[in-house]
Amino acid sequence: MRRLLICLSLLLTSVVNAQVKKVEGRVFEDSNQNGQYDKGEPLLKGITISNGRDLVKTDAKGKYSINTLVDYQVFVIKPSSYQSALSKENKVNFYMPYEVLGKVNTYDFALYKQEESKPLHAVLLGDLQSDVMDDIHHVEKLVVSELVQSPPNLIFPLGDLVFDRLEVFDPLSKSLGLIGSPIYYVVGNHDLNFGKGLTIKDRDSSYKKAFGPSYYALEYGNELIIVLNNIMPVDEKKYVGKIDEVQKIFLKNVLKQYASTHTKVKVMMHIPVEFMEDKAEFVNLFDAYKEVFIATGHTHTQYHNYYHRAGKTPIHELVAGAVCGAWWQGPHDIEGIPFAMMYDGTWKGYWNLHSEKDSYKLGYKVSGRDQQKQIHVWAPEVKEWDKSLEHLNDGYVYANVFAGDKDTDVQISYDGVSWQKMEYYEGVDPHYTRFIELQKLGRFKGMNISNFVDAKRKSKHLWRLSIPQGLEKGPQVIKVKAIDPRYGLNHVEYRVMWAPQ
Structure with a gap:
């Protein structure tokens, strides 16, 4: 397996080094929110653009230029108090669409202003594991109908959005989009392309077509949030928890650049840290940050891990259970929803994250029950x-x-x-x-x-x-x-x- 990982790493490096062309463009404040630059709209200086490895900033005229990498999308790192345009399903369009990769050499990123002075309220959705339309209807009853009453600032589905049926991405995103909040998706092992002849660069091709890059970063108010893809395929069916080398460069670059303006960072990914092959190296990457919070899924159980750091606050990891409980298993209730208790006896639900300048609080919500049901x-x-x-x-x-x-x-x-x-x-x-x-x-x-x-x-x-x-x-x-x-x-x-x- 390790030989295969080394081969995959070498292949990935060779592919990434084959830079096809530069992409250049502008980042502007889309005052009329029509998705295109109009004369007189402000051009934004100092906005970070990435190709999935490198970071560049826009100049005084809002212009950027960056080398593209084969099969990697160029994207903007959302700055505080701005938002990228949202699709009809409230997916965030912060990236060059997959279908234009290698076909265009100019691309403008539109941002519009939004209020972000209040504390962040984010919802964390553990494995949704949608396989058939029945499961999506369960999600609608358990999550959408609750959150639409008071939409959070951001939503992070923490991977395993579907159960290997990648064509379900579309109906699932349409249903979640009804909540009305910007949704930043996380990729899981059941969201990847596996099969004979596929390489690591193909692992997230379907995901990228539906949701954009499988790793990226954003700011919200005084928050720095990084979304990672920590699933490394090792053959046509198996995988390990690991950050690939190109993504690791991106992560190091982001952590270095934002360390001067942020003392805390929140990380969203799928596989818990304890199951990562590069666990020790990964934890050490965050040494410059005073507070580190990580949210993961994957296990269909929920619990907290604390990773101690000499002279620093321990890294707190929430393994956030699963919206689907235990894989939508078991008899159905009066609403036609499987009882699907998680393997550790947790009733299925999701987490609320409330984060202020100097602290954050977590709260679990059992789907379909009062907040007092703990x-x-x-x-x-x-x-x-x-x-x-x-x-x-x-x-x-x-x-x-x-x-x-x-x-x-x-x-x-x-x-x-x-x-x-x-x-x-x-x-x-x-x-x-x-x-x-x-x-x-x-x-x-x-x-x-x-x-x-x-x-x-x-x-x-x-x-x-x-x-x-x-x-x-x-x-x-x-x-x-x-x-x-x-x-x-x-x-x-x-x-x-x-x-x-």
């Missing part, structure tokens, strides 16, 4: 009619805090007055196990659904505590609270439990 409490149940799952009653109360980590404060109260700390527990959520058990019993046979996989993945945000002896007989309300300002948690969940006899 915890699921599992307690034993003794039934009369259906006793098939009573073997799951193990004498514990479990709490799955969807946004939490091992340092989250989770407590339980049986009387509403006194509280006890629950024990952090790395195990399988019994609520997810419940679905697996029902599936084994054949309860879902006859339904046209995808089956859940085995319950083997341990949750990283699960707590439990054994039920104390001496509780009053009969039903009682128990309360579980989770407190963690880092992740927007200050929530209480209620559950009725019958004291064990």
Whole structure:
């Protein structure tokens, strides 16, 4: 595999070095927003243009000139307080269209002013994994219909937009575009071109036709945001997590140029850092920045990682779960949407990122539920009619805090007055196990659904505590609270439990 990676790297380098021509043009303020330069419209100085490797800035007359690289799109790095034109689907047209690569030697970039003085509100969408139109309709009900009521400033779908069916890019983007926010897409491994005879330069050709470059950067207010493609194909079907050499040059150039004006950076990509072959080198690239936040997807579970740096604030990575939960699997609810609980017991949803000058806050939103739904409490149940799952009653109360980590404060109260700390527990959520058990019993046979996989993945945000002896007989309300300002948690969940006899 490593030999193949070396060969791919050499091939990529040789292709990139074959510079076909220069592209030149202007960057201007599109005052009337008609997409073309009109006499008298301001020409913008100091705007950064990239060819996917190098960076150049526009001169005093708004002009730029840059060498093009074979199969790489030239694009503008959006400056603060400006926005590129949006397509009908609210994709951001910050790049030369794929179909004109190698065919034109002039291209103008239009920008128009927008207000960016308020704190950034971005929505992070983990794997949407759309395979058929049914899945897109699920996304519409779970995401579009919620966010359209109060659109965020920016939306970042974090890769695996589709499930290998690249023709679904178009209907998915049309549906997400209805939200009304600028959408900056991230590529995932299921969004790439794989097949016999394809090389690394072909990996994102379909993606680029639909969404533009698979890595780029932008500013919003005082934010520097970098979108990366960290999927490296190693044969016609397999891949590893890695930043290719040309992209690495681009990343280094961006980090160096903006270090004088930004102390923090946010990175959006698909594969979590822990699974990258160049993890150590990648983390070290950000040494010049005081605050580094990374959002990823890929695992269909969600959790937080912190990468410690000597003398600096640790890099915080959010593995942001999946809009599709576990691959749109399992029985459907009253709306016809699969339950699709994530493998770690997280209810499917998305993240809100609120970022101010000196801090940021995260908050998880369960799709289709009130913002207060942050915890699921599992307690034993003794039934009369259906006793098939009573073997799951193990004498514990479990709490799955969807946004939490091992340092989250989770407590339980049986009387509403006194509280006890629950024990952090790395195990399988019994609520997810419940679905697996029902599936084994054949309860879902006859339904046209995808089956859940085995319950083997341990949750990283699960707590439990054994039920104390001496509780009053009969039903009682128990309360579980989770407190963690880092992740927007200050929530209480209620559950009725019958004291064990």
